Amino acid sequence: MSFTQQLRQKADSIWKANHEHPFVQEIGAGTLDLEAFKYYMKQDYLYLIEYSRVFALGAFKAPDLETMATFSTYLQSTLTEEMSLHRSYAKRLGITEDELEHAQPSPTTIAYSSYMISEAQKGSLAQLIAVILPCAWSYSEIGKKLAEIPGASEHAHYGEWIQMYQDDEFAAIAEWLCTKLDQLASSLNDREQEQLETIFITSSRFEYLFWEMSYHQTNWE
Numbered sequence: 001m002s003f004t005q006q007l008r009q010k011a012d013s014i015w016k017a018n019h020e021h022p023f024v025q026e027i028g029a030g031t032l033d034l035e036a037f038k039y040y041m042k043q044d045y046l047y048l049i050e051y052s053r054v055f056a057l058g059a060f061k062a063p064d065l066e067t068m069a070t071f072s073t074y075l076q077s078t079l080t081e082e083m084s085l086h087r088s089y090a091k092r093l094g095i096t097e098d099e100l101e102h103a104q105p106s107p108t109t110i111a112y113s114s115y116m117i118s119e120a121q122k123g124s125l126a127q128l129i130a131v132i133l134p135c136a137w138s139y140s141e142i143g144k145k146l147a148e149i150p151g152a153s154e155h156a157h158y159g160e161w162i163q164m165y166q167d168d169e170f171a172a173i174a175e176w177l178c179t180k181l182d183q184l185a186s187s188l189n190d191r192e193q194e195q196l197e198t199i200f201i202t203s204s205r206f207e208y209l210f211w212e213m214s215y216h217q218t219n220w221e
């Protein structure tokens with residue numbers, strides 16, 4: 001079993017909880033409260049700005065031009081394709097651009113984004129990948145699962161969200177990150193591999209907290 005498959009297995013109970021979270025389930029059923037979705041969109045936009053910075057740091061830390069170019073491609077696709085999904089939803093749901101870019105980040109958004117940026121800045125390229133891998137990979141898994149529900153991808157509100165994350169082009173990001181991390185981990189000792197596992201599990205837990213925060217629309221007050 002590859003290193004990243006082992007990580008996935010170790011985080012399985014957290015990932016199951018993410019898949020089963022009411023926010024995710026109700027997107028699939030088309031019954032999610034639209035106010036919770038709007039709240040999520042705003043917080044996720046802020047999160048994606050920081051997530052993009054991690055791809056920029058990946059390009060900076062890349063050991064070769066091919067790796068640098070791929071990080072740069074995914075930086076670009078997050079800023080344009082993934083975040084235009086949010087911009088398009090915002091327009092449709094009556095959220096102004098100013099509201100989208102300047103929403104008050106919730107404690108969970110701050111904690112998760114700061115954790116990502118901190119690990120990416122202080123750590124190796126392998127640590128940087130371990131911190132963003134659950135983001136790319138779990139959304140791809142969730143998108144593909146929800147797309148199996150008849151009619152879910154055509155839902156008036158949530159269909160577009162499912163279509164974005166079930167796409168093979170989106171899945172390619174996680175696949176590439178897995179390949180890179182498997183290569184990098186193969187030359188690491190047990191202690192360094194355990195460090196990557198801790199980071200991967202922490203990000204997986206933050207993914208859960210992000211669904212929770214969105215479902216309950218929690219912020220400072």
Ligand SMILES: Cc1ncc(CN)c(N)n1
Binds near residue numbers: 134
């Ligand atoms: C919180 C979170 N995690 C991951 C993704 C997928 N890029 C996202 N949009 N938002």
